[in-house]
Amino acid sequence: MSSPPVGKAAATGFPSRPLPPFLIYRSAVAMKILIIEDDRPSADYLKKALSEAGHGADIANDGETGHAMAQDGTYDALIVDRMLPEKNGLAIISELRDAGDRTPALILSALGEVDDRVTGLRAGGDDYLTKPYAFSELLARLETLQRRGNAADAETTYSVGDLVLNRLSRDVKRGDQPIVLQPREFRLLEYLMRNAERVVTRTMLLEHVWDYHFDPQTNVIDVHISRLRSKIEKGFDKPLLHTVRGAGYVMRE
Amino acid sequence: MVALPRALNTTAVRLSALFVLLFGVCALLIIVYMSAMAANFVIRETRGAVDAEIAELSAVFNRGGLRALVRDIDRRSRRPGAFVYLVSDGRGRPLAGNIADLQPGVLEYSGWIGRPFNYSRVGDRQPLAEMGENAPRAVAHVMQFPNGLRIIVGRDLGDPIRFRSVVQRSVGLALGVMALGALLIWYFVGRRALRRIDAVAAASDSIIAGDLSQRLPMSGTSDEFDRLSTSLNQMLGRIEKLNDGLREVSDSIAHDLKTPLTRLRNRAEDAIRTGKSEDDYREALHGMLGEADNMIAIFNAMLLISRVEAGYTKFTPAPVDLGEIAADLCELYEPVVEDAGGTIINKVEPGLTVQGNRELIGQAVTNLLDNAAKYGLTKGKQIKLEARKTADHVTLSVIDSGEGISPEDRDRVLERFVRLDSSRSTGEMARGSGLGLSLVSAIMRQHNGRVDLEDAKPGLMANLVFPVAKSGETAN
Numbered sequence: 001m002s003s004p005p006v007g008k009a010a011a012t013g014f015p016s017r018p019l020p021p022f023l024i025y026r027s028a029v030a031m032k033i034l035i036i037e038d039d040r041p042s043a044d045y046l047k048k049a050l051s052e053a054g055h056g057a058d059i060a061n062d063g064e065t066g067h068a069m070a071q072d073g074t075y076d077a078l079i080v081d082r083m084l085p086e087k088n089g090l091a092i093i094s095e096l097r098d099a100g101d102r103t104p105a106l107i108l109s110a111l112g113e114v115d116d117r118v119t120g121l122r123a124g125g126d127d128y129l130t131k132p133y134a135f136s137e138l139l140a141r142l143e144t145l146q147r148r149g150n151a152a153d154a155e156t157t158y159s160v161g162d163l164v165l166n167r168l169s170r171d172v173k174r175g176d177q178p179i180v181l182q183p184r185e186f187r188l189l190e191y192l193m194r195n196a197e198r199v200v201t202r203t204m205l206l207e208h209v210w211d212y213h214f215d216p217q218t219n220v221i222d223v224h225i226s227r228l229r230s231k232i233e234k235g236f237d238k239p240l241l242h243t244v245r246g247a248g249y250v251m252r253e
Numbered sequence: 254m255v256a257l258p259r260a261l262n263t264t265a266v267r268l269s270a271l272f273v274l275l276f277g278v279c280a281l282l283i284i285v286y287m288s289a290m291a292a293n294f295v296i297r298e299t300r301g302a303v304d305a306e307i308a309e310l311s312a313v314f315n316r317g318g319l320r321a322l323v324r325d326i327d328r329r330s331r332r333p334g335a336f337v338y339l340v341s342d343g344r345g346r347p348l349a350g351n352i353a354d355l356q357p358g359v360l361e362y363s364g365w366i367g368r369p370f371n372y373s374r375v376g377d378r379q380p381l382a383e384m385g386e387n388a389p390r391a392v393a394h395v396m397q398f399p400n401g402l403r404i405i406v407g408r409d410l411g412d413p414i415r416f417r418s419v420v421q422r423s424v425g426l427a428l429g430v431m432a433l434g435a436l437l438i439w440y441f442v443g444r445r446a447l448r449r450i451d452a453v454a455a456a457s458d459s460i461i462a463g464d465l466s467q468r469l470p471m472s473g474t475s476d477e478f479d480r481l482s483t484s485l486n487q488m489l490g491r492i493e494k495l496n497d498g499l500r501e502v503s504d505s506i507a508h509d510l511k512t513p514l515t516r517l518r519n520r521a522e523d524a525i526r527t528g529k530s531e532d533d534y535r536e537a538l539h540g541m542l543g544e545a546d547n548m549i550a551i552f553n554a555m556l557l558i559s560r561v562e563a564g565y566t567k568f569t570p571a572p573v574d575l576g577e578i579a580a581d582l583c584e585l586y587e588p589v590v591e592d593a594g595g596t597i598i599n600k601v602e603p604g605l606t607v608q609g610n611r612e613l614i615g616q617a618v619t620n621l622l623d624n625a626a627k628y629g630l631t632k633g634k635q636i637k638l639e640a641r642k643t644a645d646h647v648t649l650s651v652i653d654s655g656e657g658i659s660p661e662d663r664d665r666v667l668e669r670f671v672r673l674d675s676s677r678s679t680g681e682m683a684r685g686s687g688l689g690l691s692l693v694s695a696i697m698r699q700h701n702g703r704v705d706l707e708d709a710k711p712g713l714m715a716n717l718v719f720p721v722a723k724s725g726e727t728a729n
Contacts, residue, residue, distance in 0.1 A: 132549050134542075184584055210585055214616045215550055220623075223588035246542045 031076035031146055033057045036066030036092065037108070038084050046079065049135050055142075063087025070096055075103055077145055079138075082109040082120070090123040097124035104145035106138070117213060136247035140199040158193035160240050161253040163232060165193050174232060184209065185228050192241065192251045201248035225249055269442065273435040277428065284424050288417055295413040296367055296392060303394050306336060307406050319402070323349045326404070330375075335409045337372065337391050343401020352405065354381035360403055362395045369410050390414065449478045465493040506555070510548060517544040554688040561613075561695040568610040575649050576603030578615050579638045586622045586636075595630040595654075597622075601640040607647050607719040609700045614717075617696045620689040621651040621715045629653020632711040646702075647719045654712040663706040667694040693717070 033050055037043040038061050047057040058075075060066035063084040070078055070092065080089040093105050107125040109116055120128045127141050158165045162175045170186060172179040181189060187209045192200060202221040206212050229241045242250050314322040326338045330351040339350035345360055347353075356370040371388035373381040381388055393407020452470045460467045468489060469482040524537030579601035590597045607614075625636045633654025640649045658666055667690050694704045697717055705716040 130553075132552070134546060134549070206585075210581060212581075212615045212619075213612055214619070215553065220585055220589050223592055224585075227588055245539055246546075 031055045031142070032074065033077050033079060033142070034060065034066065034070055034075040035079045036060045036063065036070070036084065036089065037079065037081040038062060039081070046135075046138075050139070053139055063089070063092055067092045067095065070103065071099070071101070073101060073103065077142055078103055078105040079142070080105055080107055080125070082107055082116075090120065090125070093125050094123045106142055106145060108133070108138075134247075136199070136244075137201050137203065140201045140204060140248060143198045144195045144200065144204070158190070158196065160193055160196045160251045161238060163193070163240055165190060172232075174236060177235075179231055181228075181231060185224075185231065188224060188228055189232070192249065196251045199244050199247050199250045204248070264446075269435065269439055273432065277432070280424075280428055284421070288421065291417060291420070292413075295410070295417075299392055299408045299410070299413075300365065300367070303336075303392070303406055303408050307394055307396075310404075310406065322404075326350055335412065337374070337393065337405070337407045337409055339403075339405040341403050341405075345403075348402075350405070351375045353377060355405075356381075359393070359395065359405070363397045365394050366392055366407075368392070453478075453482065460489065465489065465496055510551065513544045513548050513551075517541050520544070551688065554692055558688060558692050558695045561692075561699050568613070570608040570610065572606040573609045573611045573614055574603060575605045575607060575614070575640055575647065576601045578611065578618055579640070579649065582615065582618050582622055583638060585619075586626055589626050590630070590636055593626060593630050595626075595634040595636060597636045597638075599638045601638050601649065605640050605642065605647060607700070607721075609719070613696045613699070617693040617717060618649070618651070620693050621717075624689055624715075625651055625653035625655070625713075629655035629712060631655045642721070645721055647721060649717045649719075650714055652709045652712060652714045654709070657708055657711060657713045658706055660708075666690050666706070667704060 033055055035043050035046050035050075035057050037046065037059065040059075040061065043059045043061065047059055050057045058069065060069050063086040065086075066080070066084065067087055069075075078093075080092060082089040084092075089107055089109075093107070096103065096105075104126045105124065106127045106129060107120045108129055108131060109120065110131045116130075117128045126145050129138055129141060156166065156168050158167070163172070164174075165172050165186075167190065172181055172186065172189065188205065191205065191208050202216045205221050205224075206214070206216045225241065225243075229239075232241065233239055238253070240251055240253065242252060244250055310322060310325065313325045317324075323340050326340055327349040329336065330338045330349065337350070337352050339352040339355070340348045341350075341360065342348055351374055352372050353375045354373045356372065359366065359370050359372075369390040369392055371381060371384070372391055373379070373384060373388060377384075390410045391407045392410065393405050396404045396406075398404070449470075449472070456467050456469045468486045471479050471482050471486075473479070520537050520540050524534055528534050528537060579599050580603065583597050583599040587597050622636070629636055630653070635654050637652040638650070639652065640647065642648075690704070693715075697704050697719075700719055702717065702719040705718055707714040707716065
């Protein structure tokens with residue numbers, strides 16, 4: 001994927017919610033998403049925002065309809081509200097899982113209790129987001145879910161441009177030059193590269209690299225990123241680790 | 254002064270009235286039963302005495318015949334005592350004895366007369382007919398002889414009757430005194446109860462009128478009224494605290510969200526007025542997005558605090574390694590602290606565990622580290638994490654080297670939305686919502702622990718104090 005100049009689409013599309021430039025070029029990996037959400041304005045907003053990001057979306061307004069539509073199995077990912085009429089979101093997901101359907105599912109919840117995340121993931125959800133959420137956060141998580149579906153876990157090496165990370169030997173090289181990383185920096189880079197081309201948010205980094213599920217404060221993650229960036233980019237022409245304003249970071253050539 | 258009718262209309266008075274009534278009925282039944290028994294007893298005893306007298310007299314008769322008997326009766330009649338005698342001929346004329354006159358019909362009877370009859374004694378000033386109710390009464394044995402001679406041997410009932418009336422009078426008097434006492438007690442007990450209740454009602458009225466600082470009066474005797482007042486006062490204290498908290502929070506929300514809202518609006522206005530290119534608009538929108546995210550963060554923190562405080566945030570306590578949390582989070586904050594020119598030192602040994610929730614404790618430690626990184630590097634360049642364990646507590650301390658917090662502010666900073674002036678001025682717009690420490694405090698309360706703030710000379714020492722989990726005890 002090349003990097004065309006920032007398009008006009010962002011400004012003309014949805015004025016109250018400018019999408020970060022990188023998200024506009026997601027159409028190459030367009031997903032078909034099912035939104036199961038009883039609140040129509042939220043569902044409509046989600047559908048519109050997703051379509052601007054290049055994804056197709058269908059809406060189901062209650063649990064039964066949502067379950068029936070999800071069973072068709074033609075969706076790349078599900079966005080499931082936890083509290084639904086007819087059938088609750090967790091029941092839908094666990095029934096789908098019991099039937100062998102592994103379609104990635106992101107649970108939306110207004111509850112946000114400490115144990116909610118655990119019960120949500122235990123029911124078979126792949127990720128969990130508490131309302132109110134930022135759309136960029138939702139989109140980023142959705143796209144990494146699809147990546148998970150692509151079985152990136154099986155790969156032993158990740159590469160972005162001339163940067164190569166070997167997960168087994170834990171070597172990192174840019175071109176011929178080895179790069180020495182602290183263990184945490186390695187995990188940070190590993191997560192970023194595993195999700196190359198996809199935006200990862202600060203919250204996702206705190207979750208996957210440090211294993212804490214709260215909002216990172218101020219700029220703690222940014223400082224880690226800038227240290228990592230100086231290690232992998234210093235002395236090289238081409239930046240690989242980009243900041244996406246209002247959303248997070250992305251590894252791309 | 255409490256009006257009597259109202260005093261009589263209290264539960265205490267009604268209860269005691271019921272008891273007095275029941276008691277009175279029982280007392281009456283006992284009196285009736287006792288006097289019946291006593292009367293029976295007196296008659297039986299009297300009959301015994303009369304029978305013994307007759308036995309003696311019959312011995313005299315057997316020895317000396319009728320003449321000796323009459324002489325003996327005559328002699329006995331003159332002796333003072335309760336026995337009454339009469340010997341009369343076939344026509345009813347008295348021959349000997351101390352009975353002057355008799356209720357008609359007695360002489361015609363033969364055998365034991367158990368029903369008391371009236372008679373008059375020899376020497377009485379009035380004749381029997383005029384005595385009426387005051388006539389002496391007796392029981393007697395009447396013996397008829399074949400020659401028409403009749404002998405009556407009996408015993409006067411004056412003493413037993415007097416005794417019985419004395420008993421009845423005194424029991425009646427006692428009952429009367431008791432009833433009067435009960436009335437007095439009703440009055441005073443009722444009045445006292447009413448007075449206490451009136452005081453409570455008056456206090457309640459002013460509480461209802463909005464003065465939540467009012468408390469119910471206590472008499473200091475720790476009686477049931479005091480116990481009730483104590484519980485109600487504790488409830489009022491809790492309500493007052495919640496109410497104050499609510500008011501404070503709504504004030505603070507108004508204040509703290511007004512600022513970012515105003516900024517948000519200003520940016521939009523500014524962009525519309527002065528924006529020329531798409532980039533200008535984009536820039537303004539990004540800024541607004543930041544403000545909105547900031548507000549969402551504040552809301553989330555508020556929500557979490559109120560959930561934790563209301564006890565909604567349910568979690569299953571599990572062993573949490575404080576050493577691991579300290580190591581993780583020190584590592585997370587190290588770059589920030591180093592960029593600010595400081596160092597962070599972790600002295601917490603791994604393996605120091607408490608019962609709780611890793612996420613919440615992690616959040617608490619993060620908030621403390623965040624404060625330390627923001628405000629704790631002004632006097633020195635060091636942030637230190639320490640832990641110690643005593644028999645009762647495990648304490649994790651975050652020690653910075655900033656200005657510290659003055660003793661009078663230490664309790665206040667744990668409250669919601671309280672930001673010390675120094676911190677307000679330090680952060681440009683900072684993510685400082687004034688909620689960090691109150692979230693820490695709420696989290697610690699949910700772990701049955703507390704936050705202590707101390708002077709680290711210089712700097713602030715924030716201690717997270719956890720209770721040592723006894724086996725089988727849960728943190729919730």
